[in-house]
Amino acid sequence: MKKLVVLGLLLGCASAQAATVYRCEDAAGHLTFSASGCASDSDSRLQRADNPRPGGARPTLMAKPKATPRKEAQRPPTVVAARTDGCGDLLSPSERRQAIIRGQVRVGMSRADVENALGPPQRISQLDALTRYHYEARQRKERSRLVTFDDQGCVRRR
Numbered sequence: 001m002k003k004l005v006v007l008g009l010l011l012g013c014a015s016a017q018a019a020t021v022y023r024c025e026d027a028a029g030h031l032t033f034s035a036s037g038c039a040s041d042s043d044s045r046l047q048r049a050d051n052p053r054p055g056g057a058r059p060t061l062m063a064k065p066k067a068t069p070r071k072e073a074q075r076p077p078t079v080v081a082a083r084t085d086g087c088g089d090l091l092s093p094s095e096r097r098q099a100i101i102r103g104q105v106r107v108g109m110s111r112a113d114v115e116n117a118l119g120p121p122q123r124i125s126q127l128d129a130l131t132r133y134h135y136e137a138r139q140r141k142e143r144s145r146l147v148t149f150d151d152q153g154c155v156r157r158r
Helices: 002-016 093-102 111-118
Strands: 020-025 031-034 043-048 123-127 130-135 145-149 155-157
Touching: 093 111, 111 130, 111 145, 145 155
Parallel strands: none
Antiparallel strands: 020 031, 020 043, 123 130, 130 145
16 A cells, blocks of 8 residues: 555656656566556666757867957948949939939039930040040030040049
């Protein structure tokens, strides 16, 4: 009777702790592990069955850590996706678009912008680092134009 009470208490504890199992050894020496208990003709003992979780162990240092890391000087953030026109962004995109539609030449436009606004030049001249587009008057009401570009291909003066 006393054995049954102890066995009942042990079963109650076993259900509370999932890491405890019964180790049963019969007369022939065969081992059996069970969560529900052993047969009456076998020797029984409680045994903890802890399985460590993967990665649960402390890390093993393979090399000595370096000395204290150097602190880098703070730099301003670099904007990667910003679009620049190469001419100093003197014109906003809407100003540039309106000038092209109206056939105007504004400081800060690129060669492609001028060609979109006025068409291909009749003549191109080069003086040192400056490039000039010459536009002849097509009608009497129009005037001839000279557009000067700097070495980066941007209108600097009209």
